[in-house]
Amino acid sequence: MKSVKYLVLSLFVIMQAGYAQEEIDHEVSTDVPELHEFHKTIYTLWHKAWPDKDYEMLKSLIPDIEKGYQKIKDVELPGILRHKKDTWDNHVNTLKQYVNKYKTAAAEGKKQQLLDAAEDIHSQFEYLVRTIRPVLKEMEEFHKSVYVLFHYYTPEYDYSKIKETVSGMTVKMEDLMKAELPQRLEDQKDIYEKAVNNLNDSVKSLYTIVNQEDNEEAIKRAVNKMHSRYQELEAIFD
Numbered sequence: 094m095k096s097v098k099y100l101v102l103s104l105f106v107i108m109q110a111g112y113a114q115e116e117i118d119h120e121v122s123t124d125v126p127e128l129h130e131f132h133k134t135i136y137t138l139w140h141k142a143w144p145d146k147d148y149e150m151l152k153s154l155i156p157d158i159e160k161g162y163q164k165i166k167d168v169e170l171p172g173i174l175r176h177k178k179d180t181w182d183n184h185v186n187t188l189k190q191y192v193n194k195y196k197t198a199a200a201e202g203k204k205q206q207l208l209d210a211a212e213d214i215h216s217q218f219e220y221l222v223r224t225i226r227p228v229l230k231e232m233e234e235f236h237k238s239v240y241v242l243f244h245y246y247t248p249e250y251d252y253s254k255i256k257e258t259v260s261g262m263t264v265k266m267e268d269l270m271k272a273e274l275p276q277r278l279e280d281q282k283d284i285y286e287k288a289v290n291n292l293n294d295s296v297k298s299l300y301t302i303v304n305q306e307d308n309e310e311a312i313k314r315a316v317n318k319m320h321s322r323y324q325e326l327e328a329i330f331d
Contacts, residue, residue, distance in 0.1 A: 124171075125168055125170070125174075125225055127161075127164040127165050127168050128165065128218075128221060128222060128225070130161065130164065131161035131162075131164070131165060131218065132218070134154060134157040134158055134161050135161075135214070135215055135218050137150075137154060138151070138154055138158070138211055138214065138215060139211070139215045142154065142211070143208060143211045143212065143215075146204075146208065148204055148207060151199065151207055151208075151211060152199045152207075155195070155196060155199060158192055158195065158214065159192065159196075162188060162189065162192050165185060165188070165221070166185055166189070168181075170225070172240065172244065173236060173237065173240045174225055177224055177225065180224050181221070181224050181225070184217060184220045184221050184224060185221070187217055187220075188214065188217045188218070188221070191210055191213040191214045191217055192214065194206070194209075194210040194213065195207065195210035195211065195213075195214060198210050228274075228275070228278065228330045229269070229272045229274070231265070231268045231269040231271075231272040232269060232272070232326070232327070234265050234268070235262065235265045235266065235268075235269050235323070236323070236327075238258055238261060238262040238265055239262075239319070239320060239323050241258060242255065242258045242259070242262070242316060243316060243320045246258060247312070247313055247316045250309050250313075252307050252309075252312075255303060255312060255316075256303050256304070259296075259299055259300050259303045260300070262296060262299075262300075263296060263297075263300050266292070266293055266296045269289060269292075269293075270289060270293060278330075281329055281330075284329055285326070285329055288322070288325050288326040288329060289326060291322050291325065291326075292319070292322040292323055292325075292326050294322075295315070295318050295319040295321075295322040296319055298315055298318070298319075299312075299315040299316060299318075299319045302315045303315070
């Protein structure tokens, strides 16, 4: 009987741990499926109907545009993107205005205004994509470690997870140090390199502190400093 109870308890613990990992995996994802889905409509709008000035096709897209907007409006950003919520919400509100403008132009038969509204909707979709898409894939990978470390393992003070995450973070930091800015961001290069070097210093310091001893106060202080340095780097591209 005891062995059965032990087995049930063990399974419960495993299920709870699995759920926690599932939650973390979701929270560190920068994917917004609703944008991918809406892209199908945007593609037809921008690459077929708009260049051909196919007004009937533009009108026929209204139900799909409305449906896409509604889904995007109801999106709850994963945790790793919630610091971008204000920017995201502003772009969603502007998208709503353009969708209304599009519908009005179609209803009134104002062809040029319909074309203009289609262009506006396309541009606003691009702004939404840029809001959630990281400037560099190396930053995205590094941010995943920052997120779980700062929001999960440090507040609960799971020392083994902290140590494991910081160790992996040093490798990601090396990749970030080697990353090259896109050409369109060349004017940001000097301040970017300074911010990356500051972040690198804080990661090295954190790694040393974590591996010296299990000192909760010192480790939390070092994590907070590293997190602030990452925020300074990210702010360059806001």
